[in-house]
Amino acid sequence: MTATVDPERFAAFLRSLKERSGLSYEALAQRTGSSRSSLHRYCSGSFVPPDYGPVHRFALICGASPTELRELHRLWAVADMSRMRDAGEGAGEGKAEGESKSPEAVGSPARTDVTEPVPTAVVDAAPTATGTGTAAAAAAAVNPWRRRALPILGLCLLLLVAGGTWMTLATRQRAAAEDADDGRLLFSAACAEPVGMGQHDTCVEEVQRLLAAAGADISVDSSFGPQTLRRVTAFQVLHDLDPDGVVGTETKRALYAPKARVRSWSPKKVRQRIRQVFAEDPDHAVAIADCQSFLDPLHILPNTNGTRNWGVFQISDTRLRELGGTPRKALEPEWNIQAAHRLWERAGDFGDWPYCERAYTESSS
Structure with missing residues (x-):
């Protein structure tokens, strides 16, 4: 998600709450204790407040539900991170060049307390204090087998790991194939996240288009506002889904294969x-x-x-x-x-x- 989109979603959510409340900026400013110009900047997306307090008061006065408050806090946090990221660009340049390097990286002397390995040939030929000539011969015969077996065992282990990795990837690919981008936009990478209140993009437009196709009276304007929230919730109720007003995986599947018409009396x-x-x-x-x-x-x-x-x-x-x-x-x-x-x-x-x-x-x- 780009730094530009994050504040826009946050601002769109605030605008939808304000429109639903029917309150003017002047009335909201008096009730929240914030200035009218500040609230306007929040809703326009030109400024993300560093403190969540004014945003929370704004949402409460606009009648936001607990679910909406949680979503608003998430959008504010993401937008605030974008603001901080933009402000901090370039601040860390040159840090990598000045960071200290490990002794190994700057050519520190090799450790001298490590015992040097004894060559295998020397071990094979060395007499033991308690062994006999037969035991020594047997040991000499076994060691070459071990030297040949270790690479083989390593290769087998590598094949097992590779096979397990392949099976895991194959399983994930099969699971992803069920919801693959086969023309269903909501299951594409662009709409991988749940679609919800305050969002304004092609994913919302697709949700609205599918709701309209299912009979809902809804405007297809790419903006997830109160009207879309009501229609999504009604759709979920009619399809025995959790009526949380958020278009997650189950709701996406149902939208592409609706079993009930979202239409009622005039x-x-x-x-x-x-x-x-x-x-x-x-x-x-x-x-x-x-x-x-x-x-x-x-x-x-x-x-x-x-x-x-x-x-x-x-x-x-x-x-x-x-x-x-x-x-x-x-x-x-x-x-x-x-x-x-x-x-x-x-x-x-x-x-x-x-x-x-x-x-x-x-x-x-």
Whole structure:
């Protein structure tokens, strides 16, 4: 990864968080304690802050989830390393020439405490204190065999090592061949790493293209922002994968061989069904759902505490467990609308959606 790409990915991630929050640079500056110009430089990629603290405060105020915070810290660390590497270029030049060399490298005198080996011929011919002439003859006969056997044994050992290395390489090549670059860009060297939030390149474009081919309503703009995060997470839920919003190996395989369509009801159909189910107060219910998800059945929103809200009425993980549902169930518009109606009946109002309820009340008044 080049030094230029590292800060760009870091900046793109920050921009996506800012866009999702809807806050201006002025508002963020007041809440983070950083200057407006500094925040703008972070998001433009022209400067990587040497301290992670301002970045962390920025992300928290923008509503970053724990997973996003971990990824942001990783991107900052990589970008900061690039900054330090650029600043340190040339600082180490000439060091190698000035480094001290080992005594052996500068021609230190040979050691004199090493016993010189005795020639084999001398050993063979030397009489032993306790041996007989027959034993000496036997020893003389064995030693030449040993001299011939040692090279043979060494050669065998070398062949065994070479064979083991070859088998290991062959095994790795066969494993790599399963995911070889056979026209699938996500399995090429260019996209070897997982594709995730804040990334902006051809790998993201390929993910978006495959999602669109699977029926997802998504813009193919090469930028992994909140919309792509929602669609990737929905795709993972529909394919029984870990819904972490990151395109790893399993998600890549599924994208090239999708088993489910990432398509659901249109906003018009969602609106009609909400009015039917919430016959007691249809306009109010539609306004709440529109505020929560823009009437998108596959809308998924991560929270700062690691939980998520799902579907048309953005039912939280907590409510989902209470209602006996699952993320997959929550993405089914009929189940989601009926579950929201049960919550409404139980409370007698739309208190489960306080932000949108407050907005509706203020707009009505």
